[in-house]
Amino acid sequence: MSILKSLKTLTLSLLVGTSLISGYAVAQQAPAKPKVLIFDVNETLLDLTSMRTSIGKALGGREDLLPLWFSTMLHHSLVDTVSGSYHDFGQIGVASLLMVAQNNNIDITSEQAKTAIITPLLTLPPHSDVKEGLAKLKAQGYKLVSLTNSSNKGVKAQFESAGLMSYFDARYSIEDIKIYKPDLRAYEWVLKKLNVAPNEAMMIAAHGWDVAGAKEAGLQTTFIARPGKALYPLAKKPDHVVKDLHELAALLK
Incomplete structure (x- = not known):
């Protein structure tokens, strides 16, 4: 009887220990909150x-x-x-x-x-959730920047027209390196400009190809599921999928 009791105790201990180790491993794998949020522009922010x-x-x-x-x-x-x-x-x-x-x-x-x-x-308008969502993220202390395939002059005009200038700490255009996203070099370039490691930045886009490229470059990624947009099934899954910036702000709070 004592042997049976000992075996039950040992089994329980092993189960508890395994559970604790598994929980610790999951906690260890969970990425830390990003220092910088990098936004795509067309269709992600602008309609x-x-x-x-x-x-x-x-x-x-x-x-x-x-x-x-x-x-x-x-x-x-x-x-x-x-x-x-x-x-x-x-x-x-x-x-x-x-x-x-x-x-x-x-x-x-x-x-x-x-x-x-x-x-x-x-002169594209912003999506209805964008200004309030960006304001929430900025109030939460995040550094907000944009990375676009549009030209520097073009994105400046877009942000001025849409009233988004005040929300962003910086705007980056691939025009400076003449390499379009989702080439990995575009993401690596902006990380160097920001002086952050890949896992310290999050790429946010409504394009499956954009989050796929950023994920391969080592960034955290969030897919904004705008109407008519889908993820690329053969790419690595993004860290998060949200319907709009309100949901993103709640997620990163």
């Missing part, structure tokens, strides 16, 4: 849907082609990066709209494409 009107007008009423235009622009920004070339995001945007028009048998000129893209892109 692109307002461009449906201008894009649709240029494409003969085909407002449904807006997502195709944006994905074509992203695709060819990477063509520039892997081929060692560089054109700014506005130029690629115009070229991409001409391609979408051609592939859909729609005749537009370069000037019409510029009119449809440049001014509307620089």
